[in-house]
Amino acid sequence: MPAGHQDGAYQTWHDWLTDDAPASKMQASAGQYWAIARAFSRNPLAMVGAIIVGILIITAIFAPWLAPYSPTGQNLQMRLMPPSADNWLGTDELGRDILSRIIHGARITLLIVVMVAAISAPIGLLIGAVAGYFGGWTDRILMAITDVFLSLPKLIMALAFVAALGAGLENAIIAIAITAWPAYARIARAETLTFRNSEFIAAVELQGASNLRIIGLHVLPLCMSSTIIRVTLDMAGIILTAAGLGFLGLGAQPPLPEWGAMISRGRSFILDQWWVATMPGFAIILVSLGFCFLGDGLRDVLDPRQRDGR
Amino acid sequence: MSAPSPTPLAQNTPRLVAAFGTIWRFVLVTMMTFLGLLAITFFIGRVVPIDPVVAVVGDRAPQDVYEAMFIEMGLDKPLFTQFAIYVGDVLTGDFGQSLSTGRPVIDDLKRFFPATMELATFGILIGVILGVPMGVIAAARAGSWLDQIIRVLGLLGYSVPAFWMGLVGLSVFYAGLGWVSGPGRVDIFYDGVVPTVTGVLTVDALLAGDTQIFWNAMSHMILPASILGFFSLAYIARMTRSFMLDQLNQEYVITARVKGVSEWAVIWKHAFYPIRVQLITVIGLSYAVLLEGSVMIEIVFSWPGIGNYLTTALLTADMPAVLGSTILIGSVFIVINRTSDVLYRVFDPRSR
Numbered sequence: 001m002p003a004g005h006q007d008g009a010y011q012t013w014h015d016w017l018t019d020d021a022p023a024s025k026m027q028a029s030a031g032q033y034w035a036i037a038r039a040f041s042r043n044p045l046a047m048v049g050a051i052i053v054g055i056l057i058i059t060a061i062f063a064p065w066l067a068p069y070s071p072t073g074q075n076l077q078m079r080l081m082p083p084s085a086d087n088w089l090g091t092d093e094l095g096r097d098i099l100s101r102i103i104h105g106a107r108i109t110l111l112i113v114v115m116v117a118a119i120s121a122p123i124g125l126l127i128g129a130v131a132g133y134f135g136g137w138t139d140r141i142l143m144a145i146t147d148v149f150l151s152l153p154k155l156i157m158a159l160a161f162v163a164a165l166g167a168g169l170e171n172a173i174i175a176i177a178i179t180a181w182p183a184y185a186r187i188a189r190a191e192t193l194t195f196r197n198s199e200f201i202a203a204v205e206l207q208g209a210s211n212l213r214i215i216g217l218h219v220l221p222l223c224m225s226s227t228i229i230r231v232t233l234d235m236a237g238i239i240l241t242a243a244g245l246g247f248l249g250l251g252a253q254p255p256l257p258e259w260g261a262m263i264s265r266g267r268s269f270i271l272d273q274w275w276v277a278t279m280p281g282f283a284i285i286l287v288s289l290g291f292c293f294l295g296d297g298l299r300d301v302l303d304p305r306q307r308d309g310r
Numbered sequence: 311m312s313a314p315s316p317t318p319l320a321q322n323t324p325r326l327v328a329a330f331g332t333i334w335r336f337v338l339v340t341m342m343t344f345l346g347l348l349a350i351t352f353f354i355g356r357v358v359p360i361d362p363v364v365a366v367v368g369d370r371a372p373q374d375v376y377e378a379m380f381i382e383m384g385l386d387k388p389l390f391t392q393f394a395i396y397v398g399d400v401l402t403g404d405f406g407q408s409l410s411t412g413r414p415v416i417d418d419l420k421r422f423f424p425a426t427m428e429l430a431t432f433g434i435l436i437g438v439i440l441g442v443p444m445g446v447i448a449a450a451r452a453g454s455w456l457d458q459i460i461r462v463l464g465l466l467g468y469s470v471p472a473f474w475m476g477l478v479g480l481s482v483f484y485a486g487l488g489w490v491s492g493p494g495r496v497d498i499f500y501d502g503v504v505p506t507v508t509g510v511l512t513v514d515a516l517l518a519g520d521t522q523i524f525w526n527a528m529s530h531m532i533l534p535a536s537i538l539g540f541f542s543l544a545y546i547a548r549m550t551r552s553f554m555l556d557q558l559n560q561e562y563v564i565t566a567r568v569k570g571v572s573e574w575a576v577i578w579k580h581a582f583y584p585i586r587v588q589l590i591t592v593i594g595l596s597y598a599v600l601l602e603g604s605v606m607i608e609i610v611f612s613w614p615g616i617g618n619y620l621t622t623a624l625l626t627a628d629m630p631a632v633l634g635s636t637i638l639i640g641s642v643f644i645v646i647n648r649t650s651d652v653l654y655r656v657f658d659p660r661s662r
Contacts, residue, residue, distance in 0.1 A: 148346030153602040153643045156620075157350070160636045163624045164354040236469050243471050244606055248621055263474055267610075270477050271485045281474035288469030 039301045046297020052290025059106040067100035071257045080273045090275040092265065098275065101257035102283045108258045109287060112173055112242045117231050119177035124184025125227060129219045131185070132192025133211070143189065149182040158241055162250045169258075172251040176241050180234060184227055191223040225302045233295035236288035243284050259284050336652045340644060345397070347640045351633045352396050356385075400637060406630035410623065415634035418619060423638065424509030425495060426608065426615030429538065430600045432531055436539025437546055437600075438593055444543070445550025449558060450577050452551075460547055467544020472603055475537050476610030483533055491529040493612040500526055534604075534611045541603055542596040549592045550585070557581040587657040594650030598643045605639075 010016040018035075022028040040046055059066060069087075075095035083090040089098040131142040149157075161175035195201060204214055245251035246260025254261065259280040266277025364371075367379050384392050399405075405415035448460040484492045491497065495511055504511070504518040512531070515524040557563060558581050566580050567573075605617030612618070616635050623631035 144342065145346070148343050148350075151343050151644050151647045152347060152350070152640050153598070155602050155605065156636050156639050156643075159605075159620065159624060160351065160354050160632055163627070163629065163632045240469070240471050244473065247471070247473050247606070248609070249625065260471070260473075263471070263477065267477060270481045274481055277474070277477050281471060281478070284471050284474065285466070285469050289465060292465050292468055 036301055040297060043297045043300055045293045046300070049290045049293025049295070049297055052286060053294055056106055056110060056287050056290065059103055060110040063104045063107055067097075067103040069097035069100040071101045071104035072096065072255045080269065080276070082273070083275055089279045090273070092262070092276050093269065098262075098279050101262060102259065102280055105257040105259045105262065105280065105283065106287075108169070108252055108256060109239060109242070112169075112176070113235055113238055115173045116177045116180055116238050116242075117235075119173070120180040121184050121227055121231055123177075124181035125188045125220055125223055126215075127181070128185035128188025128190075129192050129215050129223060132189040132196060133215055133219055135196075139189075142185070146182045146185045149179070150186070152179075154179040154237075155241055155244060158245065159248075159250070162245060167250045167253065169252040169256070172242060172245045175245070176238055179241075180238065183230060183234065187226050187230055188220075188223045191226055192219055195219075195222060229295060229299045229302060232291055232298055235291035235295070239284060239288050239291070333652070336648055340648045343644050343648070344641060347637065347644065348397055348400060349393070351637055351640075352393050354636075355629055355633050356392065356396075405634035405637070408623070408631040408634075409628040410626045410631065415630050418631065419616065419634055419638050421509070422614060422616050422619045425511070425613060426601065426604055426617060428510045428512065429531065429535055429608070429613060429615060430597065430604050432535035433538030433600050433604070434542055434593065434597045436536055437542030437596060440539070441543035441546030442550050442589065445547040446554055446577060446582060448547065448551040449554030450573075452555060457551075460551070464544040464548045467541050471606075472537065472541060473606040473610050475540070476534065476607050479533050479537055480610070490533045491526065493530075493610075495530055495614055496523065496527045497530075534607050534613060538600050538604055538607055542600050545596050545599070546589075546592055550589065553585040553588050554581055557585060587654060590657075591650040591654045594646050594653070598646040601639060601642055601646075 010019075016027065017031050019027065019031065022031055040050075073096060075091070078087070078091050078095040079093055081087055081091045081095075087097050087099065089102065091097055092101070127142050127146065131139040131146075157179045158172075158175040161178055162171055165171035165174065201214065201218060204218055209218075242251055243258075243260030243263070246258040247264045249261070249264065252258035252261055254265075262280040263277045266273070266275075266280070269276045363376055363379050363383065363385065367375055371379075380386065384395055387395075403416045405419070407413070408415050408418055411418055444460050444463075448457045451457050480492065483489045500523050504514045504520055504523055507514050507517055511527045512524055515521075515527060554577075558577075560581075563576060563581055566576050571580070604613075604615065605620060607613065608615045608617035609621055616639060620632060620635040620639075622628075623635065
């Protein structure tokens, strides 16, 4: 880049963002985000994933305005109607519009996904970072616990926890979060070990920073990108587990329009009124695929080392 | 399961001793994990319910019944003693009594487990027979449209709910096309005809020489097993592809090609040979996942296995049955997990 840029004489924003010698911390990180965003936008599958997840979020926020009918309003004269111009995806056994229910169900799906991530990722990160940072017996004990949880079947454990806690949306979220954290603990530990002995950590230690400060301000932020990738990749599994719990009647309770529970209600009509059970399934597949694509894309962009195959 | 760095001494000890060390470690870690599993089920059964006694006797039991149960369940003892007693009970096969069937849970598990194993085994066979060649082809033709199709199939395996696929499969192949039989393990009038020897119906039918029942059972099993197979196929094909790509980029493959070895031989003899150990691990892991995944499939297909037993118990709050099934599936899961891990170590010299 020409030296003229040192004077701050940038022609365009693009020049400012791609400057080889950023003048401030803000310019450096803005430039970094710019590079990531560019790489991301050149990955078609990742963009498809981002668009699907974006649609999910927008649908969830604006559900009452987007849905043509009420998600719980019954109309028994219109029960089990096939897809038509009035009810694009047909109606269920109580005459409720399936499209409206799916749109409102997006809120529940998003709530589950966000809550599970918000509970399990910090727990996993903290346990992993503490284990990796302190090492020794702390590491051994914490990792033994993590390994026990990792080598247990997730769905079965979630089922058992829900059985003990009682059916319901909150308990389903807690049960899934309990089974989800070990993967993040392993990642955070592995990341922490790679820079545990590096000089910047030693420098902060010498300055007299407390362990809490080092882990919180210097270790955890560096574990973030690989954790975000892993959380995104896990989203599909979380959605499927939540839908499975809903299907079994252990997750969100009626009349909440949870997608898995909707499939379960449509089960009795699968032979004659196929749309009741089939339509919510398409919503689950679409959203799960979206998170898979997005996660794959994020991994390619943020962490090329982890790419499996090409 | 972080691999401990091998001590310099271990590298010089004879292979037998090293293998013994591996087995010792295997047993130790497996037992630790099993104890962890029991700690979790103990926690779920005794600690999580507000009052475990009420869970057993009901909330309208008179005070003396309540107190008798309190003592009988050992709740007056310290928590650690309770856990030790619990571990002893489980190890001697005492999982308590199922509240809904009225039989000891262990007897129920023995009755229902073979059906689950039959389904999962058939499923993994389908997954391996289709998944491994698909992964190899995807790697050999990396970047082609065939590779893309296999990749999308693989991603679908991560995003389609198993129970939904079961329902759609039933409505298409059973109700619509009539290619397969419906829910259940065998047609109702064949039920209980062949004597139970192994509990695996197809094997029992063959042992009794009744091919009619065998084919009937197969027509019931093919759809749920294929759906389970699809999910393991997705994982197996993806991993096979990635292992093969690693091999195909190695120099010995180039050497073989330069020598003029046919493409078929390069792929299947040279490149495929070294990845079989890794594949065993992958297949073992997906078998374990399949046992778990069969829970949802069993419900949709009314398959009389552990999954059905577990979910029926869940809905009736039959905790002994829930925890018994959890321990059984968890233990099988742990053993398969650990075994494939140790197989990998024993057969792959690099990991020692």
